[in-house]
Amino acid sequence: MxxxxxxxxxxxxxxxxxxxxxxTLVTNLQQTLQSQSSLVLKLSGQQQGLSTDLQLTKDExxxxxxxxxxxxxxxxxxxxxxxxxxxxFAVGRSKSQNLVASTTxxxxxxxxxxxxxxxNFDAAxxxxxxxxxxxxxxxxxxxSNHGSAGRVYLIRNGAYETEMFGxxxxxxxxxxxxxxxxxxxxxxxxxxxxxxxxxxxxxxxxYFTFTGHLLFTI
Numbered sequence: 001m002x003x004x005x006x007x008x009x010x011x012x013x014x015x016x017x018x019x020x021x022x023x024t025l026v027t028n029l030q031q032t033l034q035s036q037s038s039l040v041l042k043l044s045g046q047q048q049g050l051s052t053d054l055q056l057t058k059d060e061x062x063x064x065x066x067x068x069x070x071x072x073x074x075x076x077x078x079x080x081x082x083x084x085x086x087x088x089f090a091v092g093r094s095k096s097q098n099l100v101a102s103t104t105x106x107x108x109x110x111x112x113x114x115x116x117x118x119x120n121f122d123a124a125x126x127x128x129x130x131x132x133x134x135x136x137x138x139x140x141x142x143x144s145n146h147g148s149a150g151r152v153y154l155i156r157n158g159a160y161e162t163e164m165f166g167x168x169x170x171x172x173x174x175x176x177x178x179x180x181x182x183x184x185x186x187x188x189x190x191x192x193x194x195x196x197x198x199x200x201x202x203x204x205x206x207y208f209t210f211t212g213h214l215l216f217t218i
Contacts (some may be wrong), residue, residue: 061199072104088213089128090114090122093199094208097143100198108152108191108199112206121212127190129181134217140164140191141176147210150175152199156189165192174201182218 092112093099099106109126121128130136144150144166152175154161166175181189191210193199200207 005077006013014066016166029065048087072161085214087118087120087131087134088211089116089118090125090209090211091121092210093201093208093212094203094206095201098198098201099193100145100148101193101195105153105195106174108208109212113118114209125190128212130185130187130189132185132214132217134183135180135213135215136183136189137178137180137215138210138212139176139178140211141207141209142166144168144173144175145200146172148198149173150199151194151197153194154179154189155192156181156183157187161189166199180215 034161057135088116090113091110093108093110094112094115099108107126110123113121113123118125119130120131127140139156140152140154142150142152142164147168149168150166150173152165153163154177162177164175164177166173183189189212
């Protein structure tokens, strides 16, 4: 009977040891689970932060792309304006013979091109063609023929605008004029010698000049 009781006590003791071991395992598992839960929460917070940072980066990239587009547009506008501002010409008549308009007005042609920035002076047709709307300044000078008066008209699109005049004197007389015209793109400006007048020509010198340039766009 004593032996049976001893075996029962020993069995109980082994059961208690197993129970304690199991309780220890449970405790360890609970601690591990708690640690894993904390890690999951931490990682979730980091992921949320990364998502926020990613969205901020995307927004910043969109803003930078918009700024770049605006900068390119401004650069193109500046380049176009720079090219537009390069509008100027200066031409002359160096032919040795005098030009006389006996019975009708004569369009004046030019054989000397001093400058033609923008290529807006049409040498083949002896006229300036405005490329953009703007205020343009034109200057013309001449030397009338000996013993004859010289009258030169400045014409826009076939209509009279102004003129220069050199008096009839024994010696040749100079004439000059300057005017600012508001032109539309495509407007044409040229000079013509009035009927009954003459201008002097000398191959060694350029007495007749016609110049123009853009002051500003409008």
